[in-house]
Amino acid sequence: MSEFSISRATTISRAASLLALLLIVGLAAAPWWATRADLHLIGEFATYVALASLWNLLAGYTGLVSVGQQAYVGLGGYVLFTTALFLHINPLLAIPLAGVVAAIVALPMAKLVFRLQGAYFAIGTWVVAEVFRLIFAQVTALGGGSGSSLPVEAVRSIAASRDMREWLIYWTALVLGVGSVALVYGLLRSRIGLALTAIRDSEIASASLGVRIGQVKFAVYVLVAAVTAMVGSLIFLQKLRISPDAAFSVNDWTAFVIFIVVIGGIGTIEGPIVGTIVYFLLREFLADLGSIYLMILGGVAIVIMLVAPQGIWGFVARRFGISLFPTGYHVTWK
Amino acid sequence: MDWVNAVVQGVLVGGLYALFAAGLSLIFGVMRLVNIAHGDLIVLAAFVSLVMVEATGLHPLASLLLVVPLMALAGYALQRGILNHTLGKDILPPLLVTFGLSVILQNGLLEIFTADSRKLNAGALETASLSAGAGIDIGVLPLLMFATAVGVIAGLQFIFYRTAWGRAFRATSDDKEVAQLMGLNIGHVYGLAMALCLAVVGIAGVFLAIRSNFDPSLGPGRLIFGFEAVIIGGLGNLWGTLAGGVILGVAQGLGAQINPGWQVLAGHLAFLLVLAIRPKGLFPRIEG
Numbered sequence: 001m002s003e004f005s006i007s008r009a010t011t012i013s014r015a016a017s018l019l020a021l022l023l024i025v026g027l028a029a030a031p032w033w034a035t036r037a038d039l040h041l042i043g044e045f046a047t048y049v050a051l052a053s054l055w056n057l058l059a060g061y062t063g064l065v066s067v068g069q070q071a072y073v074g075l076g077g078y079v080l081f082t083t084a085l086f087l088h089i090n091p092l093l094a095i096p097l098a099g100v101v102a103a104i105v106a107l108p109m110a111k112l113v114f115r116l117q118g119a120y121f122a123i124g125t126w127v128v129a130e131v132f133r134l135i136f137a138q139v140t141a142l143g144g145g146s147g148s149s150l151p152v153e154a155v156r157s158i159a160a161s162r163d164m165r166e167w168l169i170y171w172t173a174l175v176l177g178v179g180s181v182a183l184v185y186g187l188l189r190s191r192i193g194l195a196l197t198a199i200r201d202s203e204i205a206s207a208s209l210g211v212r213i214g215q216v217k218f219a220v221y222v223l224v225a226a227v228t229a230m231v232g233s234l235i236f237l238q239k240l241r242i243s244p245d246a247a248f249s250v251n252d253w254t255a256f257v258i259f260i261v262v263i264g265g266i267g268t269i270e271g272p273i274v275g276t277i278v279y280f281l282l283r284e285f286l287a288d289l290g291s292i293y294l295m296i297l298g299g300v301a302i303v304i305m306l307v308a309p310q311g312i313w314g315f316v317a318r319r320f321g322i323s324l325f326p327t328g329y330h331v332t333w334k
Numbered sequence: 335m336d337w338v339n340a341v342v343q344g345v346l347v348g349g350l351y352a353l354f355a356a357g358l359s360l361i362f363g364v365m366r367l368v369n370i371a372h373g374d375l376i377v378l379a380a381f382v383s384l385v386m387v388e389a390t391g392l393h394p395l396a397s398l399l400l401v402v403p404l405m406a407l408a409g410y411a412l413q414r415g416i417l418n419h420t421l422g423k424d425i426l427p428p429l430l431v432t433f434g435l436s437v438i439l440q441n442g443l444l445e446i447f448t449a450d451s452r453k454l455n456a457g458a459l460e461t462a463s464l465s466a467g468a469g470i471d472i473g474v475l476p477l478l479m480f481a482t483a484v485g486v487i488a489g490l491q492f493i494f495y496r497t498a499w500g501r502a503f504r505a506t507s508d509d510k511e512v513a514q515l516m517g518l519n520i521g522h523v524y525g526l527a528m529a530l531c532l533a534v535v536g537i538a539g540v541f542l543a544i545r546s547n548f549d550p551s552l553g554p555g556r557l558i559f560g561f562e563a564v565i566i567g568g569l570g571n572l573w574g575t576l577a578g579g580v581i582l583g584v585a586q587g588l589g590a591q592i593n594p595g596w597q598v599l600a601g602h603l604a605f606l607l608v609l610a611i612r613p614k615g616l617f618p619r620i621e622g
Binding site: 298 | 427430436437441558562593595598
C-alpha cells in the first residue's frame, strides 16, 4: 500500500503561478492603463529580468561565471543596426535573427573560452567581448567608434503610428522578459535541469553516472548567448542609437546584472526578479549620486556575498521553505 | 626599420605587462584566487604615487619607497579582512567580491580624482635614450622598466623557491590541510602572498603613471593585459609570464604599426591564437 504521494507543486507555488499569470495578463494590457513613461520603465525592467535570468542560468546553475555577456548584448544590437541599415529588414524580425547569428558566433567562441577554467574562464569571456568591441569600432560602415543611429525608415517599418510602434516594442520586451524566466524554469524541470543540478552538486559524481558535462555546459552557453543577443537587439531598438562603447559596456550589461543576481539570490529562479526590483528601487532613489551609487551597489553585493551568499530570495526560501517555482519533487507521507 | 623598431619597443613594453601579470600569477599559484580588481589596484597605486609626488615634490621613482610598502600593507589587510572569508570550494564568492571591489575602486577614484587624465613627470629620464645603431633608439625609461620586470620576477622566483616564506607558499598551494597540520597559519600565509602581490602592483602602478597618461577607468584593461600575459606564458611559470608579456607587447606593437586602431586588438588576437593552439600556454609548468 502506498502511504505517500510525490508532488512537485505546493499550495504556495500554485497560488504563485496563478498570481504570475494574472500579473502577465495585467502587464500585457499595460498600453491601455499605463503612461508612456511607465511603459518604458516596465519594458526596461523586463529586459533586465531577462538578462539577469540568463546570467543566473549560466553562473548560478551551470557554473560558467562569465563577465563577458556584453559581447552578445552588443552583437545583438549590431545585428539589428546592420540589417536595418543595409538589408532594410523590419527591426522586429531582426531580433530572432540576432539570436541565430549569436548562436553561430558562440559556437567557436565557446570552444575557445572553455579551455579556461573557473575564474580564468571569466576573464577569457571578457577578452572576447573586448575583441568584439574593438572590431566593431573599426567598421566605418557602422559608424566606427562613434556609432550610428537607427534610420527613420527602419523605425517606421515597425508600424505606422508611434503608439503602435511603442506598444509592439513593449510587448516584445515583455515576451523576452517572461520568456527568459519561463525558459530557465522549463529547462530546470527537464532532463537538462537534472543534469545541471547534478553537475552543480558534484561534477565527478555526475560524470560517473553518465552526465555529459561538457556537452551540457556547451549547449547552455550557446543557448544563453542566443537569447542574450535577442535581448540586446531589443535594448538597442529601444535606444535607437548604438556605439561600440555602449553596446559592449561591461558596467551596463554585466556588472549591474551580476549585482542584481547576487543581491536577489544566485541559483534561484525568483532571485533575478527580486534583484531587479531592488535594483530599480535603488536606482530610483540613488541614481543622482552617480559614481557613489555604483560604489553603494558594489558594497551591497560584497556584503551580501560575505554575510548571506544565498541572496535575499535564498534567505527567504531557506527560512520559510518557500519555492514559487519548484523544480524538485517532495514526498508527502500520509 | 619601422618594423624592427616596433618589435624592440614591444619587447620593452612587455616588461610592464609582465609587472601587471606577476602578482596575478603569484596569487593564483598560492590560493587559486583571480583578483578582478587587480587592474584597479594598479591604477590605485598610480594615484597614490601621484598624491605623494604632488605633496612632497619627490621624484616619481623615489615615491616607490613609500608606495610599495603602503600597497603591501593594504594587500595584507585586504586579504585578512575580506578575501580570506571568500575562499573555499566555490569560485563564485572571490570572483564576485573582487568584481564588486573593482567597481568600488574605479568609482571611488573617479569621485576623488575626476575622469581627467594624469601623468607623473620623471624629468630628463623620460626623454633620455640610447642609440642601438641602425636608426633604432632605445629609451632609458622603457629599458629601466624592462630591467625592473626582470629583477622583480627573479626576486619572486628567489622568494618562492629559496626562502621560508616561499616554502610556506608552495606548501599551502600543494595541500592546504596538510600545511595547516604542519603548523602554518593559512590566513597569515595568504595575507603575506597578497602583500607581496600588491608590492609588485605598487611598482607596476608607478611605472604606469610615468610611462603614459592614466585615469580611473584604466583598471580593467590592465587586468586583461596581465591576464593575457599569464595565459600566454603558461599558468604557474613566472619566467613564462615575462615571455607572455613580451609576446603581448610585440603583438601590440606590430598591430599598431599596421593601423593605430589595431594595437590592443592585435594583442587580444595573439592571446586567442595561443589559446586555440596551445591552451596551456607556451611554457606551462610541468604538473606536479
